[in-house]
Amino acid sequence: MQRAVHTALCEWPQLVSPAMIRRSLKCRVPLQHSCRPYSVVPPLRNAEEGEMLHRMLRVDHAGEYGANRIYAGQMAVLGRSRTGPLIQEMWDQEKKHLAKFNEILSENRVRPTALLPLWNIAGFVLGASTALLGKETAMACTVAVEESISEHYNSQIRALMEQDPERYTELLQVIKEFRDDEMEHHDTALEHDAESVPGYWLLKNAIQLGCKAAIYVSERV
């Protein structure tokens, strides 16, 4: 940390060219070439911060991608039923979230998780299989997944707030907004008889365990 501060202070052009700054900071964000002055992620100070932020963004992106596929699977089965429009609406919001994360990832040169094809298939299968078991099961699946995701976003918000709330204001705003949306989905699904499924407790915990495992793996791979 001290070293980073010292490096920042000594950033005088007589000695240190931008390329050297990049190398010494081991920072991968191009210093001079962000097209907009506003960016959700602040300019990185050092490698550890970059690592941490990239990991968070990677797993968030994977989460939204998975949620997208789950809703796609549910729509494939229940698309033409009464709950079709409801699921479609929730799916559209998830698509917006995914688009936002795609934008953030490409701006900040974050590597997406290598397990995306796995989440693609797993998400679709989960959505489709729960929908096949009935509308209530699909809602129960939604409750479980949205609860997992909200919990995950909350822990990220806590981590960022612990570090430096002012520095990460925009990122915190984005995550808070998405967390609120996910909680809304969770509540909507509860309203639509999610708990009336036999074996609700078992199903919910099984899905949440799967989500936790997925989050753990996506952070690292």
Added chain:
Amino acid sequence: MAALLRGLRAGRLLRGLGTVAAVPTATNPQCSSLRRGFHCAALRLQDESKSDKPPSSSSSSSSSAGSTYHEHYQAHASEHTETASHLGSDPAAETTNTSYQDQSEEQDEEYETEEQLQARILTAALEFVPHHGWSMEAVSAGAESLGLSSASTGMFDNGAGDLVLHFISKCNSELTEILAEQHNQVQLGQAERKKTAEFLRDAVETRLRMYIPYMENWPQAMSILLLPHNMPDSLKHLSTLVDDIWYYAGDRSTDMNWYTKRAVLTGIYNTTELVMLQDSSPDFQDTWNFLDNRIQDVVNMAGTAKQVQSTGEAVVQGLMGAAVTLKNLTGVNQRR
């Protein structure tokens, strides 16, 4: 204000005395620096006592100011070493001096200085690579060309690996600068945006051309990079290189394409490098032709993949249509 200046000068003087005192066994170049340092320190002491009013009060105030400003001065040690140092800015004296100073205070600049110093030595050593190969001899020749003792190669515990990795990272930085410059030109509208295939071709060619001065010894460098303890670093450099090239080529993908594109470019780069090793045509023309062909292959494959996908979709739609027609014909679709 005057007291501040006096304090700073006294601080510099104290540091000079420290240098002079701290040099251990003096070799010939260090002897002359010792004498020089001593001389300068003596001159300054004279100067100090002449220019100030009562020598006793000035020396006492400057010594007390000096001790408090000593720490302050140390914080700016790195700037002062770069700008004109009164002690002849001898890097050997500097390195031996810092090892005797308070470690905790100087931790930051010492680390910075050592890294920069290592970089300087390795860059200087590159000149001697054609003669000595990628080895510690080249590094010690480089150190000597900077005026340091060849014993400073003891800093590099990875030996030739350090030299090769430094060269690779230097080449990567140069390439990134060139690509960034081109990107700027396109943004400013001063240059046309290149097509992806052409861009990749030019980037890989530019990067491989940096090896031309060292082509004789490049097989040795490649074998050093393949050593198990160098593999992580060399892979990291390679992945950084490929990611940079794709970023400036305009890739903003966030799905599996991210991986496939980089894997493909890594393959192209590595195979072209291998071809370059045994290429004896004028200006490596064969290598660039090989590169052209490989990139063309990739472009063709991407085009074919797209065609296959659209054909597949069309076929599926056709089958679905046929199934519905069949169902209609057999009357299965009717509800009675």
